Amino acid sequence: MTSPYGLQGRAAIVTGGTRGIGREVAGQLASAGALVCVTARDTAEVRRVAAELGGIGVAGTVADPAHLDEVVRLALDAFGRIDVVVNNAATNQPYGPLMDADPRAWREAFLVNVEAPLRLVQGAWRAWMREHGGTVVNICTEGADHVGPQVGAYGTSKAALLHLTRQLAGELAPRVRVNSVSPGLVRTEMARFVWEPGEDDLAAGLPLGRIGEPADVARAVIWLASDAAEWVTGADLLVDGGTSVRAAYSSGTYAVHERLRSRAPGTG
Numbered sequence: 001m002t003s004p005y006g007l008q009g010r011a012a013i014v015t016g017g018t019r020g021i022g023r024e025v026a027g028q029l030a031s032a033g034a035l036v037c038v039t040a041r042d043t044a045e046v047r048r049v050a051a052e053l054g055g056i057g058v059a060g061t062v063a064d065p066a067h068l069d070e071v072v073r074l075a076l077d078a079f080g081r082i083d084v085v086v087n088n089a090a091t092n093q094p095y096g097p098l099m100d101a102d103p104r105a106w107r108e109a110f111l112v113n114v115e116a117p118l119r120l121v122q123g124a125w126r127a128w129m130r131e132h133g134g135t136v137v138n139i140c141t142e143g144a145d146h147v148g149p150q151v152g153a154y155g156t157s158k159a160a161l162l163h164l165t166r167q168l169a170g171e172l173a174p175r176v177r178v179n180s181v182s183p184g185l186v187r188t189e190m191a192r193f194v195w196e197p198g199e200d201d202l203a204a205g206l207p208l209g210r211i212g213e214p215a216d217v218a219r220a221v222i223w224l225a226s227d228a229a230e231w232v233t234g235a236d237l238l239v240d241g242g243t244s245v246r247a248a249y250s251s252g253t254y255a256v257h258e259r260l261r262s263r264a265p266g267t268g
């Protein structure tokens with residue numbers, strides 16, 4: 001298919017590209033004609049998705065700088081270019097009150113959610129983008145600009161990622177555009193403990209009447225990564241079904257926060 005967005009033949013790296021939002025982003029990039037390199041920790045999943053997309057993949061954690069170096073090297077060797085980086089992999093641990101946060105888990109959160117995106121952009125910049133240009137999209141969260149129960153580490157690290165996005169946008173212009181997408185609640189494994197069970201109650205409190213699907217977020221990522229957004233940098237695109245404007249829609253309690261208070265994710 002010919003890309004409507006100028007993504008045909010471009011090369012993209014998507015971290016956490018094996019399921020959820022990252023898988024959908026990788027799939028939409030491939031459908032738009034891009035060459036795609038996916039990463040995640042599970043080797044078999046990386047292999048499976050790379051094969052499905054006709055792309056390549058590398059297994060490892062983004063917390064490991066050597067893994068990020070390998071991703072850049074492999075993408076450059078295989079594709080001869082790196083035009084798009086999507087920093088999508090993240091952790092929502094440590095979950096709970098900040099007074100109980102384990103310092104090692106806190107550091108890991110910042111390593112995965114903030115440092116890894118910076119390191120991957122540094123790698124892509126040095127290897128290709130400094131000379132040839134490119135685009136970066138960081139996946140933040142609608143929750144990054146307000147506080148919430150139990151999600152202090154996650155929210156703080158995502159707020160840092162939001163700031164990093166804007167800082168990099170200024171530093172890397174005009175060659176490289178850097179933007180973020182901030183999803184509301186999306187139907188993925190990471191958020192399953194929030195939306196299941198009782199999805200209808202959640203949906204009723206959202207202005208657009210449903211929780212998000214990975215494709216909702218991926219379409220925004222693809223647009224920002226594409227030439228259609230050529231005059232957009234340092235932006236954060238909320239894709240949240242109206243979550244952030246719900247106060248003007250309904251006077252009820254915010255079901256997501258009620259659930260964050262009373263439920264917990266699995267570790268992983």
Ligand SMILES: NC(=O)c1ccc[n+]([C@@H]2O[C@H](COP(=O)([O-])OP(=O)(O)OC[C@H]3O[C@@H](n4cnc5c(N)ncnc54)[C@H](OP(=O)(O)O)[C@@H]3O)[C@@H](O)[C@H]2O)c1
Nearest residue numbers: 016018019020021040041042061062090185186188190191
């Ligand atoms: N779902 C939501 O409601 C929601 C809302 C706001 C923001 N977000 C953001 O959206 C992004 C994607 O989340 P999702 O909901 O799609 O999650 P998901 O379904 O759990 O998928 C996460 C992906 O990242 C990979 N991954 C996790 N930790 C990794 C690590 N340390 N190194 C490399 N890969 C890793 C996972 O594979 P492996 O486990 O094999 O590594 C998987 O491919 C995240 O940045 C998240 O913060 C999600």
